[in-house]
Amino acid sequence: MALRTSAGSRVTLHPVAIVIGLENAIGLTVVRELGEHGVPVHGVARSPAAIGAASRHCRDWSLRPEGAPADWLPDLITRTSAKAVFAISEIDLIALSQLPPIIGDCHILVPRPQPLARVLDKRRTLEIAAAAGLLVPDTWQPVEGEDFGARAAAMRYPLVAKWANPPEVMAALDQAGLDWFKTAYVHTPRELLALLDRYTPIARWPLIQQYCGGVGLGQMLYMADGQATLRFQHRRLHEWPPEGGVSTLCRAEPADAHAAQMALSEKLLRALEWEGQAMVEYRYEPESGRYWLMEVNGRFWGSLPLARHCNAHFAWEAYRRVVLGQIDAAPTPLDGLRARYMVPETKRLARLLLGPDRIGDPFFHPRPMADLMAYILGFLDPRGRYYVFSRSDPRPFLRDLTQMLRKALRLEKR
Incomplete structure (x- = not known):
């Protein structure tokens, strides 16, 4: 079966793909890219206002049901006859990675659990990278029981703070009423100790790295x-x-x-x-x-x-x-x-x-x-x-x- 594009050329129509996450430019791009190659897309969105749902390449879409993907995705695959599932957010990647790689004859195109866990853990990624010969910044992961004052005094400033595994810590931060940040810059030992003290109630601290220019x-x-x-x-x-x-x-x-x-x-x-x-x-x-x-x-x-x-x-x-x-x-x-x-x-x-x-x-x-x-x-x-x-x-x-x-x-x- 083939579709005629706006330019007049014909594109083969392939089996349906499900794209979970239509809210941002990333999901929109996946929808457009697949659609331009003749893949009918069924989108899953959290809101009718999702920009990806407005694309002419999104054949149809549905509101995301309550519950984990394991609860509703198999039925959606059956109803749409989809042969592929894509996900945009890390939270969905983690959830989908726990499912079988194939449900029926539909491929769940997300990473498998162990490689995904290595990549989500920035500290583990840096260890593997150093062993592979890549240049990595000096990194300190504070842990309970360390002398933060002595370590802060010995660091070379400025520093950058980031969470080693954001999905893993977000729930604890939210429960404690603490804000999550992607990157924070630290200029002095006093600033570093204040930053670390903020997260003492949950005994979880961000990764501290040397600042890298460029x-x-x-x-x-x-x-x-x-x-x-x-x-x-x-x-x-x-x-x-x-x-x-x-x-x-x-x-x-x-x-x-x-x-x-x-x-x-x-x-x-x-x-x-x-x-x-x-x-x-x-x-x-x-x-x-x-x-x-x-x-x-x-x-x-x-x-x-x-x-x-x-x-x-x-x-x-x-x-x-x-x-x-x-x-x-x-x-x-x-x-x-x-x-x-x-x-x-x-x-x-x-x-x-x-x-x-x-x-x-x-x-x-x-x-x-x-x-x-x-x-x-x-x-x-x-x-x-x-x-x-x-x-x-x-x-x-x-x-x-x-x-x-x-x-x-x-x-x-x-």
Whole structure:
């Protein structure tokens, strides 16, 4: 069976895929990518307002039922005749990894429990990476009974704090009324001790690492039987918050750049016994040529839209290899394109213009006027692409815009 696209070409219609998580640009990108390859998508969303549900590539969707996926997914697979299931969030990856890899004749395309546990535990990932020959930052995991004062006095500042295994600690933080953070910067021993003291009630503390300079570099690979079948890499140009977080502007790197590091990334994923897609994240220092490993992201990552625009189709790679049994080589991705995530990119600009003193990275140097000009000129850049906006699939952008306007009006009325 075949579909005729808006360009007039014909695309084979493949078996249905279920995508769990339509709320953000990542889920939307997976839906678009599969749909463009002729895969009918049934989405599962937490709200009718999910932007992925508005895509023309989402054939139909349903509200997420109460309970764990094991309670409702088998029935959904039967009703949709799906042959593949994708998930976006780490919480769903963990839940789905506990299910059999195949339910009936439907493939649950998520990592298996043991490799996933290694990747979610940043400390374990760093240990395996060091053994594989990668450069890792000095890291301290505080534990109960240690002399925090002596250790804090001996550290070299600034430092970065992050949770070794966020999904594992979130419930304890929530129960104690403590906020979860992705990254925190620590400048002095006093700040470090205050940070550690905050989490003493739950006897769980974040990982403490040396600060690594440079720029964000992500190397993405699809692993099958210990070998990479698809590779792509990008450089982070902007993030939200500005000192580190979600990539809001990124640029594809040439395939022949960072070749030796790409080989190390593949070696690391092989050591982790990883199958499927993953992004290996670094801080890259162009001056010294050093690549500091930050973490391995085992889920579909935030900058996935750039990979899609460059024809590095990771969801399709998983589907075609596992569901369709295709083993031919994936096309070589494009390079040089850029992609912007407009909502957080706009928030970043506002922070640079109106609140630069709130930026935690001690080595971040705001350039508000230069960034304002680059923001405006970015709309004219022929290399520019967008995370959500698409001329051929405009409804997700319109839905996203409508939600932002409604939120702004609600705030205005308060």
